[in-house]
Amino acid sequence: MNQHELDRLIARYFDGETSLAEERRLRLMLARPEATGDAADEARAVMGVFAAQRASMRPQRRTHRSAPWQAAAAIALIAAVAVAMLLPRPDAGSYTAYCDGTEITDRDNVLAFMQADLSVMGRAAADLGTSVAADFGEMSNAITSEK
Numbered sequence: 001m002n003q004h005e006l007d008r009l010i011a012r013y014f015d016g017e018t019s020l021a022e023e024r025r026l027r028l029m030l031a032r033p034e035a036t037g038d039a040a041d042e043a044r045a046v047m048g049v050f051a052a053q054r055a056s057m058r059p060q061r062r063t064h065r066s067a068p069w070q071a072a073a074a075i076a077l078i079a080a081v082a083v084a085m086l087l088p089r090p091d092a093g094s095y096t097a098y099c100d101g102t103e104i105t106d107r108d109n110v111l112a113f114m115q116a117d118l119s120v121m122g123r124a125a126a127d128l129g130t131s132v133a134a135d136f137g138e139m140s141n142a143i144t145s146e147k
Contacts (some may be wrong), residue, residue: 006035012073014143046143 009026018026029035030044037100095110096103104110 005029007039010039013043014046042143 006026006029007020008024009029012022013026026043027047030040030047044103094105095107096105097110097113100114104113
């Protein structure tokens with residue numbers, strides 16, 4: 001393996017100038033144990049992320065062998081809906097929550113507990129989004145500073 005060729009392909013890849021054949025050649029070269037160094041590690045990481053994204057976006061193939069299971073699942077779903085429709089329904093105006101094993105039926109208290117839980121979940125989601133955005137920003141900065 002030629003280290004100069006590897007470095008040239010990595011640079012072209014990050015500049016967005018590789019052809020499909022060059023990208024395949026780069027993947028093959030990076031798969032070899034001789035491909036070492038920070039640039040090779042970074043290229044492997046970036047190519048791995050893109051490969052994982054492409055794999056998650058591909059539609060899953062279905063085989064015809066699952067047709068009996070799909071029919072059984074559809075029948076079970078129809079039966080469950082029918083049973084749910086026939087069962088008596090609780091009063092739509094009743095509210096019940098359980099906090100530390102205590103039943104709470106006051107509407108305002110139940111709604112307050114729900115709002116508090118949703119607020120905590122919303123803050124956690126926002127923190128996670130900020131963390132992910134910061135991680136991707138650092139990755140982008142690392143990639144662009146290498147050029």
